[in-house]
Amino acid sequence: MSCDYIQLANPGVQKLHPYQAGKPVSELERELGISDIVKLASNENPNGLSEKVKQAIEKEFKDGCRYPDANGHYLKSALAEKFNIETSQITLGNGSNDVLEMIARCFVLPHHEVIFSQHAFCVYPLVSQAIGATLVEVPAKEWGNDLNAMLKAITDKTKMIFVANPNNPTGTWLGEAPLKEFMQKVPKNIIVVMDEAYTEYVTDGSIPHTIDWLSEFENLVVTKTYSKAYGLASLRVGYAVSSEVICGLLNRLRQPFNVNSFALAAGIAALEDHAYLEKAIVVNQNGMEQIKASCKDLGLSFIPSAGNFLTVDYGQNAMPIYEKLLHKGVIVRPVANYQMPNHLRISIGLEFENQRYVDAITQVL
Numbered sequence: 557m558s559c560d561y562i563q564l565a566n567p568g569v570q571k572l573h574p575y576q577a578g579k580p581v582s583e584l585e586r587e588l589g590i591s592d593i594v595k596l597a598s599n600e601n602p603n604g605l606s607e608k609v610k611q612a613i614e615k616e617f618k619d620g621c622r623y624p625d626a627n628g629h630y631l632k633s634a635l636a637e638k639f640n641i642e643t644s645q646i647t648l649g650n651g652s653n654d655v656l657e658m659i660a661r662c663f664v665l666p667h668h669e670v671i672f673s674q675h676a677f678c679v680y681p682l683v684s685q686a687i688g689a690t691l692v693e694v695p696a697k698e699w700g701n702d703l704n705a706m707l708k709a710i711t712d713k714t715k716m717i718f719v720a721n722p723n724n725p726t727g728t729w730l731g732e733a734p735l736k737e738f739m740q741k742v743p744k745n746i747i748v749v750m751d752e753a754y755t756e757y758v759t760d761g762s763i764p765h766t767i768d769w770l771s772e773f774e775n776l777v778v779t780k781t782y783s784k785a786y787g788l789a790s791l792r793v794g795y796a797v798s799s800e801v802i803c804g805l806l807n808r809l810r811q812p813f814n815v816n817s818f819a820l821a822a823g824i825a826a827l828e829d830h831a832y833l834e835k836a837i838v839v840n841q842n843g844m845e846q847i848k849a850s851c852k853d854l855g856l857s858f859i860p861s862a863g864n865f866l867t868v869d870y871g872q873n874a875m876p877i878y879e880k881l882l883h884k885g886v887i888v889r890p891v892a893n894y895q896m897p898n899h900l901r902i903s904i905g906l907e908f909e910n911q912r913y914v915d916a917i918t919q920v921l
Contacts, residue, residue: 601787606832612825624817652781652794668715700728727861732764756785843904
């Protein structure tokens, strides 16, 4: 008699659905037999790897048979210098998803509650539900985090609150005053995770860099990634910045060698390549205007975004539109799983990639 292994699994895991990433180009090629494809689905940087990053990776091949530095000393030193913090405040991860899971596993137990916003990054409920915690989804306000509603949702069982700023997949953002007031009101025994995956794209000061607040709020953990503006999505490197105490706890959970040698070297080089980052920001700003202009021409509304994507409302079920775009070789991201069935999220690409979307959506609608 075979065993029912599903019933053997952690109850939280039994209820999970696998994370659905943006459709890979290779998958669409297999499905439809087409090769002229642009991918605007996963909020990737379209500018390719920087030359400094390529050179740094190349140098690592000579020791490719060796384990990476388990502590990531040089990358943490570079980050500490950039943010004027101590290396003992940095926890490295295999992408920021890795550290988000670490944070949840470190502090959340099955009898705890975890608060996050409606339309927030799906990894927050995923990592919390895997533990068996109670999920508390707070209704969004204008597609973004309603901080006052989050405060009202706090109970004696609340252990953690996730706040993405800017938020994915909506692109909404919060300024310094409401965020600072929120942090002042959250009880100190509740961990607040501030997910800042997209802040590098914001250059006008409208979004605070909350790493500067760590000395004031010991319950704050800030997560960041190299996968977006720095263009290292394939290498999987992210990090959390927190108090030394919290960092020490997270590093007890961190798997050894969770960031490979090529990613460590690339992370250092990316921080030094200021010209690449500046170009990425300009390309994103120009592309954002290109996509927004097409929306206005077609009479489509969209959610103002501070990220490298624009979430567009098509006024109808967006899945048939998504499928038609696929047949034209344009991959975007459906967000029905975020309770947004009429929307698609369009990552900002290079000018010609954006134009492929514009031409395709004009034909589809």
